[in-house]
Amino acid sequence: MMVEDIMMGEDMSSADGKEPVVRALLSAESVVIASHEGPEPDAIGSSLALSIALERLGKKVWVYNKDGLECAKFLPGYEKLMNELPNFIPDIFCVVDCATLGRIGEEGEKFAVRTTIVNIDHHIKGEKFGTFNFIDPTAPACGVLIYEVIKSMGVDITPDIATNIYAAIAKDTMCFLLPTVDARTVKIAAELVEKGADLTKVMKTLKYTTLRKYRLLSEFLSRVKIEDGIAMSYLYKDDYVKFGAKDEDSDEFVDMIRNIEGVKAAIFIREKDGGVLKVSLRSEKHIDISEIARKYGGGGHRNAAGFNIKGNTDEIFQKIKEEILEAEKKQN
Numbered sequence: 001m002m003v004e005d006i007m008m009g010e011d012m013s014s015a016d017g018k019e020p021v022v023r024a025l026l027s028a029e030s031v032v033i034a035s036h037e038g039p040e041p042d043a044i045g046s047s048l049a050l051s052i053a054l055e056r057l058g059k060k061v062w063v064y065n066k067d068g069l070e071c072a073k074f075l076p077g078y079e080k081l082m083n084e085l086p087n088f089i090p091d092i093f094c095v096v097d098c099a100t101l102g103r104i105g106e107e108g109e110k111f112a113v114r115t116t117i118v119n120i121d122h123h124i125k126g127e128k129f130g131t132f133n134f135i136d137p138t139a140p141a142c143g144v145l146i147y148e149v150i151k152s153m154g155v156d157i158t159p160d161i162a163t164n165i166y167a168a169i170a171k172d173t174m175c176f177l178l179p180t181v182d183a184r185t186v187k188i189a190a191e192l193v194e195k196g197a198d199l200t201k202v203m204k205t206l207k208y209t210t211l212r213k214y215r216l217l218s219e220f221l222s223r224v225k226i227e228d229g230i231a232m233s234y235l236y237k238d239d240y241v242k243f244g245a246k247d248e249d250s251d252e253f254v255d256m257i258r259n260i261e262g263v264k265a266a267i268f269i270r271e272k273d274g275g276v277l278k279v280s281l282r283s284e285k286h287i288d289i290s291e292i293a294r295k296y297g298g299g300g301h302r303n304a305a306g307f308n309i310k311g312n313t314d315e316i317f318q319k320i321k322e323e324i325l326e327a328e329k330k331q332n
């Protein structure tokens with residue numbers, strides 16, 4: 001059954017907000033859930049929580065992520081995560097935690113446009129690429145929105161759902177430390193604990209580390225320089241090869257140098273395939289770096305954003321440093 005048939009007469013060809021998204025999901029018989037490449041626990045926890053809820057409603061569910069995430073293996077249902085797309089066209093292709101459809105990867109993007117897209121996201125200026133969009137940038141994690149969708153679908157929060165959502169929220173709030181945390185978030189967290197969230201599994205996921213990661217970190221830290229309150233460091237492909245490290249091993253490095261005393265923003269450049277440089281930016285609350293990321297075709301949040309670029313590492317550092325200082329002036 002197609003969603004369009006059920007929505008017929010209601011002029012629901014496209015709509016925004018939680019209720020249309022909930023109605024669309026409830027009316028679907030099969031759903032593919034997808035999240036962004038290079039995922040973190042918000043992307044994976046949100047996907048898995050939603051998949052468990054939809055399965056409880058008797059729906060056929062496929063959870064897709066192009067890359068997967070090693071530390072998320074502790075999360076309930078992780079074994080169901082596929083890095084390949086299914087061989088059926090679902091009633092709904094539900095994208096979580098993505099500011100643009102392209103974030104799920106090229107193959108996923110081509111697949112998604114063949115059916116009805118539901119978009120659940122919390123990024124500022126997240127694009128309304130879905131037929132149905134539930135975008136709320138005041139939510140500190142996509143997991144918060146997934147919680148609200150599951151509640152509205154009338155599904156009980158099981159311990160496994162609770163564990164996944166708790167991990168999602170804990171990750172995107174730096175374990176409830178970020179100023180993006182509001183009363184709504186803490187109330188949801190309290191309910192998740194009440195419903196049996198397994199905090200040991202959450203802790204294992206968020207504190208997961210390896211020796212190769214520490215070796216990579218030591219290389220990264222040895223290269224840090226700080227100019228005008230902006231910390232910068234970089235890693236080349238060879239560094240990852242040398243330690244047998246993965247891209248995700250360095251995900252938190254930029255946050256570490258952003259926390260150094262006297263630092264107000266941080267730039268981390270890592271080399272990807274084909275000479276592409278992935279630039280990650282972090283800033284203190286008063287500096288909005290999301291505009292800089294968008295200018296270069298990237299995206300993100302006010303204080304955590306990134307983009308891809310080609311060029312010389314030192315020149316990029318200098319250029320972006322100047323742009324961050326400009327952004328700071330604008331907002332003071």
Ligand SMILES: [Mn+2]
Nearest residue numbers: 042097142172
């Ligand atoms: Mn997120």
